[in-house]
Amino acid sequence: MATILDGKALSKDLKIALADKVKESGLSPKLAVVFDPKNDGSRLYVGMKQRAAAKVGIATEDIAVADDVTTEAVLKIVADLNADPSVTGILVQAPLPKTVNDQQVFSAIAPEKDVDGLGAFNQGMLFGDQPGEYAVAATPQGVMTLLRHYDIDLHGKKAVVVGRSQLFGRPMAALLNNANATVTMAHRYTPREMLLDSLQNADIVVVGVGIANFITGDQIKDGAVLVDVGMNVVDGKTTGDIEFASAEKKASFITPVPGGVGPMTIATLLENTFAAALNQAKSSKN
């Protein structure tokens, strides 16, 4: 039986510690969130974030965009938020309506306010494993914090990342690579037998594709560490991309869904938002 990687419990502790730090700092961080209200997942996530932010002393401003909004109009919203000194963090929730080029919008966020680290500058820092402080996307960063908390060693291990979005797969692979794992990435066009072959040999599997039961226990190595980023609703219940019942019998560690990666994403986003506010306060003093 696998040990549960309890993201819910760890995120609670992180948020309690963060609330103290925000209070001590005397700062008033504010996170602006640009989102598509027609997207169910986006609406849900915005609501969860808002409540969690309020609890740690971070203000939020949610900006809903219309479903026919243009990239230019969103770039203008971002430019105004960049110029507003009361806004210390900007999050553009993916996906925006199809009329918008998300990547162009991510890269328009001022790097010091880009709390999800999705712009070209911060992603370049991550991919280059550059020294210094910069924001990394909350989901993969949260996964790393969870693995570290359970003392899971990545050095020299074989990792497989399934999914290659800018939000999850690409930064996840970069973080694992920077931690000296050997990383294989899989996506829609990876031949099935190639994916299965990689999974059989993987010490660590991180999956986020958005397909319920995409990975099953018989496909993984005995003792593998399994991290499930997927969020699917099946018969009204939230489930991940890993078939939990069969996988937990073989894994050494496994994240549950809900209660694994999701809460870590939120706690990490709040940590990134506070770090950005702190850096802005420091640089305005100099």
Ligand SMILES: NC(=O)C1=CN([C@@H]2O[C@H](COP(=O)(O)OP(=O)(O)OC[C@H]3O[C@@H](n4cnc5c(N)ncnc54)[C@H](OP(=O)(O)O)[C@@H]3O)[C@@H](O)[C@H]2O)C=CC1
């Ligand atoms: N828990 C959390 O905090 C978060 C959860 N999520 C969840 O994670 C999942 C992925 O999200 P996100 O990355 O934003 O989604 P995207 O739709 O942007 O990306 C999905 C990825 O899965 C790949 N994929 C799709 N089908 C297959 C397949 N059959 N075999 C292998 N790879 C496949 C796609 O490949 P290709 O690139 O070739 O199209 C793509 O890279 C969703 O369920 C989402 O709800 C997302 C963010 C945070």
Ligand SMILES: Nc1nc(=O)c2c([nH]1)NC[C@@H]1CN(c3ccc(C(=O)N[C@@H](CCC(=O)O)C(=O)O)cc3)C=[N+]21
């Ligand atoms: N720029 C950007 N950054 C993101 O990080 C981002 C995004 N866009 N777009 C949408 C996805 C989705 N996402 C989730 C975060 C937390 C939970 C979460 O906390 N889930 C809980 C509850 C789930 C439930 O019960 O419904 C859990 O897993 O326990 C879910 C989903 C972040 N995303």
